[in-house]
Amino acid sequence: MLKLSGVIITYNEERYIETCLKSLSAVVDEIVVVDSYSTDKTKEICLKYNVKFIEQEFLGYIEQKNFALQQASHDLVVSLDGDESLSKELQESIIKLKPNWKFDGYYANRFNNFCGQWIKHSDWYPNKKLRVFDRRKAQWEGINPHDSIALFDKKAKTGKLKGDILHKTYQTYSEFNQKIEHFSSISAQAYYDLGKKATIWKTLWNPSWAFFKAYFLRLGFLDGYNGFVICVQTANLTFLKYSKLRELYRNKS
Template identity: 45%
Template sequence: MSILLSVVIITYNEEHTIGRCLLALQDIADDVVVVDSFSTDRTVEICQEHNARVVQHQFEGYVEQKNFATTQAHHDYVLQLDADEVLTDALRDSIRQVKMNWLAAGYTLARLTNYCGTWVKHGGWYPDRKLRLYDRRCGQWQGLLLHERYELYPNQQAINLKGDLLHYSYDSVEQHVAQLNRFTSIAADELALRGKYQVTLFHLLLKPWWKFVHGYFLRLGFLDGFAGLCIAGISAWGVFLKFAKLRTKRPRLTSGL
């Protein structure tokens, strides 16, 4: 017997992406709930046009928001998506098969990211598997301020699904840099919360250099052309920014770097 599937999505000012995401859910979802953080654009209106339930909830953090969204689902079997993600036909077929024969506590999806018009398949960006299809009774979203992840309880198993989840990440380099600035601030705050204040020349110089070398050369990011170069360069800059920002937060108990 086929299980009933809820799709949960968190949003804030996603009018340019949410419609595409919702269209791909036809004949897959038995319930669609969008948890919106009081968007000021047409996000809510577009969701309602696609017959999605909208629940308004103040944003308190990615982990908290996604755990709250999971509780709003009508069914225990949940597919969690971001507004800028779209199911491919192959992934839709895989989900249909899973609905007819659910075998695991969760399933991982391979994300294929579009960066400024280029599908990125190297540099560590693909397949970028995420556990997004799950039985909510078998795990929960975890993490601090950033890099939230769904974790299954001990002795629970996850299976890889065939098909790609298309991720429309950045339309421009400016958008990438703006988000990087925001995320590096959050990452620095997260390290500070953990009491990891140590910042040396190793963190400020060698770790960014290694980030570039690893992504661009060792993970073949150069095969993605200009997109691969931008990703490697901006990612390396992000490592520097994270530790530079952390350096300004640490208790000033010692002199020097």
């Protein structure tokens, strides 16, 4: 029967890492945790479980996840973040794959919990993610901090699993604000490194479109006040990214 490795990168994930580990331990044959020298109880919690715990200075989201993939003993991988876990239905779907693996990768929907509310719209659900895959045919790509698994072969075949990846996102508005500020800085630097420009048009139009799409086209208004907050911050993240990118070019000149 095929064997699976669970792969996680962590930094100060004491709040949710145990739930993550418990959900993975039910379906995988090994768990690899690559930690960026957490200063909380993440390591202590992980070592209570039978995990391969590796400490590695943070290389960037994409780079760190690709490094973590290489530490796994098995080529078939279930990849999660430290604040994610597998629903019971998704656990059962993955277990059924072991004697019946057909595709190069498998998608599952990610269900996000924001400030205690499961978000069903706002461009946050269904949030399709390729997280079960053959690492020999895939790698993490994207523009930091936004990453996704990309299959090498354009003819690669993918399947869809029943069940959700349960994601405990920001649980306070202050935490969300801090992450928006942090992620917008990372995004601006990544865009700068790639030579992308921040025209006035992009700075004004892209945030407006981001809000309109999330709130109206993706039915964010059905998620109530939290849906409104998410859509506003989606626009704010885009605005800050381009504003900071303009600042980087201005400082250079």
